[in-house]
Amino acid sequence: MAQAEANYDESKVPEFKLPDPLVTFNGKKIKNVKQWEKKRRPELLHFFTENFYGEVPGELKIDDVHLIEESENALNGKAHRKQVVLSFKKDNHTLDYTMLIYLPKNVEKAPLFLAYDFLGNHTITKDPEIVISEAWVADKPSLGIINNQLTEQSRGVRCDRWPVEKIVEAGYGLAVIYYGEVDPDKNDMTDGIHPFFYVDDQEQPANNEWGAIAAWSWGLGRALDYLETDADVDASKVIVFGHSRLGKTALWAGATDQRFAAVISNNSGCGGAALSKRRFGETIARINRSFPHWFCNNFKNYSNNEQTLPVDQHELIALIAPRPVYVASAEEDRWADPKGEFLSALYATPVFELYGKKGISQQEMPPVNQPLLNTVSYHIRTGEHNVKDYDWEQYIRWADMFVK
Template identity: 55%
Template sequence: MRYLVFSLSFIISFNLFAQQTDVNYDENEIPDYKLPKLLITESGRKVKNVKRWEKKRRPELLEIFKHEIYGNIPEEIDISDVIVHEENGVFFDGLAKRKQVEIIFKKDDRELSADILIYTPKDSVKAPVFVGYNFSGNHTISYDPNIRLTESWVPDNPSWGIVHNQVTEQSRGVATDKWPVKKMIEAGYGVATVYCGDIDPDRDNFQDGIHPFSYQLGQFRPGYDEWGSISAWAWGLSKVMDYFTTDQDIDSTKVMVFGFSRMGKAAVWAAALDQRFAMCISNNSGCMGAALSRRRIGETIGIITYHFPHWFCENLNKYSGHEDKLPIDQHMLLGMIAPRPLYVTSATADLWSDPKGEFLSTLEAGKVYELYGKKGLPVTEMPAPNTPVSETVGYHIRTGKHDITPYDWEQFINFANKQFYSQPEE
């Protein structure tokens, strides 16, 4: 029966995708939609205060997102061992120190390890840290030959010397433009990164990442409402946070989780699941990230579940072409990050990620911040490109394509400064 249901959902998704060869980018073609109420409980009661939000509405929303979109994490899996491979080397003209830490997970005869690359200001004690995933290995953010090469599966990219799904020395430093580490260090912040494939390789496999650790006898893939890769990556970020609480160089009360594209989806889900993250930054996260699903513009549920079915739980398939049937939408996910600072970004040429839908979702999430006496976005209309706006919630749309740029990082740093270090007005 389970196979039959899955097969039917796959056929439905395939047929819907076949009908969407012309992706909609026209605002005039967006269907009429009505967002589910953020501050109305499932029983129909209004949420007027923080107590009801935290005790009733937030928990029920969290369960819906787990069951219908990202999938439940079946069991707790703790770090078994920590190996420090490098510590306190001096970098960036003496401004930074570096640490390379391997966290290891074990269960029965299985073992999985993930490398955390950490830079912190040299003279800082307990530095605030930005943490997020990279796409092809920690060594890609620097040309330094001493950064450990991942042994995990990596998507082939011959131009980077990644062949047969294994990295080589040729791929060192290919993503330095995405990671302006020196800029962050000069601003007083640390930065930490992990290769996403160390936790869960980005393919429809479910055999070589963390998922098999939770399988029951005879199980070969997650159940209908069990974790896909987005949840696995979010789980991995929480495990990194577990390590941060033990590291004397890191201020674990000021850890800012960020992500670009699909790692932006993982970042917002991680921040919703784990309230230890002090801030969340979503960069061009799009469908099932920050953007409203009901708008059905750019990438839709039907398209994303067809191309990347492993990212989500199987239950999401039933909403392909039926976004209006979703009991939730992404403004509710962003609302669950309150009262912690939230920053969302878009790009003018990234229509696939629906910039307007990302803005509208962020705007709606501000209603939860108001319960806490905090301010959401300070505007009600989408700002002009390259004009950041922020209170406790921030947003910008920059000119350019689907990417993460030095301009984006400059705004992240400015926003962090405002949240952590600006003095309140008299």
């Protein structure tokens, strides 16, 4: 089992020196925003692109938009709901993905949470009007998902992760996309968005080209392209949210696309918010073995070799500055290394301070269920690897303070 291989003993965390986000690779100290934006930020972004997540090998714009369903009386009259299909075409390739959008009826141009869901848009609510995706999905027989197909049996099974009414009542929209429609979550680079960019007889991305996380991030950017055209949405206030592997995705989307107003990483762990050099819980070697398609092939150079990394995940968070970022952990989720997630937020803070923003000032993790709410925010809650009402309550409160 994965857990048996993991280190959960703080005394066995190797000694390491974290790179300073405000010192360039050639040793120059960064003293102001201009130097950060002209020198340090570009070299960090380039390193993460080439060695972690991979380059997007071209540009592809939305070919067409189809409004396939709409209601002014969703959520018992509280919300305007629409289901929008974004279509992409290139050569002989076509790809469609559906965005489910709920908007508060009492807000003219709503700020909005944009996110992926794991099992199809129909799972976030019992609403019978939500279209069931026909895309590939990993089997979950307990939810009626067999032969890699979603069925009516899974409608509403993730309601507990998505308090849609609470979000709408707080004055926010929510837009969700089934991530498997953008790129199926399997080690097969011949489907999803990847083949659109292959040349000649290419069947795999090059070693420095995008894995699935970068592909999913790309899909969020195209969703934002659409939202910028939607008169009901304030596209300058779109908060990108993700849990677990999709928390990694949200961080990378926020780092690479500065149009996102804020970023939320929920239990994102290794390759997300957690420091790699701690080798606590899931490690680079483990994630590359279990999910070889998530990152670019160059990331495998750092399997069991974290000590040679000239960066760490606090610098990924720093790439989001000066926009607000929230890192959240769960007490029982040791696989994702809550302490490593906290330390990333802490050690990213100096970059936010360059901009006059407040981050994490205390060196010790806060007690459970006592969030630190600033431009860089953090909480650890009781419970396991999941998304809970408690998490959303903090995210909404934080968004009220720093985005709305």
